[in-house]
Amino acid sequence: MRYISTRHGRAAATARAFDEILLTGLAPDGGLYVPQRLPCRAASWFKALQGLPYAEIATRVTQPFLGGAVPATEWRRMIEAAYRPFTHPAVAPLRQLDAGLWLLELFHGPTLAFKDYALQLVGPLFDRVLRKRRRRITIIGATSGDTGSAAIEACRDREAIDIFMLYPAGRVSEVQRRQMTTVPARNVHAVAVEGTFDDCQDLVKAMFADAAFRDELGLSAVNSINWARIMAQIVYYVAAAVALGAPARKVAFAVPTGNFGNVYAAHIARRLGLPIAGLAIATNRNDILTRFFARGTMSLGAVEPTISPSMDIQVSSNFERLFFELVGESGPKTKAAFRHFRATGTLPTTRQQWQVARALFQAERVDDDETRATMAETYRATGTLIDPHTAVALAAARRVKHDRAAPMVVVATAHPAKFPEAVMATCGVQPEIPPRLANLMALPERRVNLPNDLGAVQRYVRDHARLGAAV
Numbered sequence: 001m002r003y004i005s006t007r008h009g010r011a012a013a014t015a016r017a018f019d020e021i022l023l024t025g026l027a028p029d030g031g032l033y034v035p036q037r038l039p040c041r042a043a044s045w046f047k048a049l050q051g052l053p054y055a056e057i058a059t060r061v062t063q064p065f066l067g068g069a070v071p072a073t074e075w076r077r078m079i080e081a082a083y084r085p086f087t088h089p090a091v092a093p094l095r096q097l098d099a100g101l102w103l104l105e106l107f108h109g110p111t112l113a114f115k116d117y118a119l120q121l122v123g124p125l126f127d128r129v130l131r132k133r134r135r136r137i138t139i140i141g142a143t144s145g146d147t148g149s150a151a152i153e154a155c156r157d158r159e160a161i162d163i164f165m166l167y168p169a170g171r172v173s174e175v176q177r178r179q180m181t182t183v184p185a186r187n188v189h190a191v192a193v194e195g196t197f198d199d200c201q202d203l204v205k206a207m208f209a210d211a212a213f214r215d216e217l218g219l220s221a222v223n224s225i226n227w228a229r230i231m232a233q234i235v236y237y238v239a240a241a242v243a244l245g246a247p248a249r250k251v252a253f254a255v256p257t258g259n260f261g262n263v264y265a266a267h268i269a270r271r272l273g274l275p276i277a278g279l280a281i282a283t284n285r286n287d288i289l290t291r292f293f294a295r296g297t298m299s300l301g302a303v304e305p306t307i308s309p310s311m312d313i314q315v316s317s318n319f320e321r322l323f324f325e326l327v328g329e330s331g332p333k334t335k336a337a338f339r340h341f342r343a344t345g346t347l348p349t350t351r352q353q354w355q356v357a358r359a360l361f362q363a364e365r366v367d368d369d370e371t372r373a374t375m376a377e378t379y380r381a382t383g384t385l386i387d388p389h390t391a392v393a394l395a396a397a398r399r400v401k402h403d404r405a406a407p408m409v410v411v412a413t414a415h416p417a418k419f420p421e422a423v424m425a426t427c428g429v430q431p432e433i434p435p436r437l438a439n440l441m442a443l444p445e446r447r448v449n450l451p452n453d454l455g456a457v458q459r460y461v462r463d464h465a466r467l468g469a470a471v
């Protein structure tokens, strides 16, 4: 399988191999990579997955996307190793909340949020491809919380990678900070910047824009637009649907959405042939997506803080991949539209594109009050504690129209113990602290404080990255 850029389109001459799009993430023309052609699976192919372990389902689903970059037996071993440390044998278990209503628990990885499901696999994959090419890279990122720790856990102790994660000093929670600073790995650098999250992000952008520095250090990112992350996320939709009776029975999903990566993976599962009854996009007050689905115009607003902070986002980067589909996979049309979006804050869409999009997804916006009420009500009715992101999706699931014969699966993207204050305030109990979090408070921290100054940060990165030494 080969990959094309959303801003270039079908021309086969420019199609790239998997290992290349893995390492670069974003295409040179600013577009996102998508497979040139998706495989289409018959019902019998899905039926054969019934009862298989998660690692086996993951191997079968993802293998074609690698295009031979990793031999099949080794890939299977890498997948087993990636998910072995997860704290539930089913890896992504389902929990029933009501008749026809289920939670898909995606918080059994090392940082207790769904990003582990992709990053725990993408970290070793990066390392494997780099070692084969005898290359090293320096991963630099900015985080306001969850993404940083998931990326650090995925890259720790990897020979070919150094990772520097910038976060705003004093502006992340203690748990979030400790998840980054207590990792005892030589290649991990948690950097507290005297500034805001936006300052951190500006520093990262400036480092990438400095061509000499970028090349010297082999800068790279593991952000959510990387196709490999989407690929790994397709797996749990297939596994959940099959466990609930697919392909004989259709299944619906409600997904707490920010960057549109998770729900887009569900859409790809559907395009592979998985019988999906409906996909609900659930957003908090940062509702650029729900406004688009309601009114047909996508226009940028200001980011507002909510109790589901991992979805406090305005630009949903992965939406470009769906847009590419809506414009008949035209690279020039996608390029023109997203240039316009960047310049004016409004994405030009036609009524027909909007109608096609509405046939594929429903979208609901849930505010903080309804999120809290949903957490409280779920605990009262079922004894199950859910985190605020999951609650947004559950509230949306209750609102959308869907075929009642199809089970509704609410995607639980974070463990409630990651948000103890919200749980305590709504349910009146403390969530049970998983052992991984409990140890966190006792472990020694390792971090550096730097001023919000590009020169100082670049000096630190240069002095601490191992790039240049033989692999």
Ligand SMILES: *Cc1c(COP(=O)(O)O)cnc(C)c1O
Pocket (backbone or CB within 6 Å): 113, 114, 115, 146, 224, 256, 257, 258, 259, 260, 261, 262, 263, 310, 311, 389, 413, 414
């Ligand atoms: C990242 C994140 C989301 C949003 O996922 P997207 O793929 O960006 O749409 C939702 N919930 C939690 C807990 C997250 O960490």
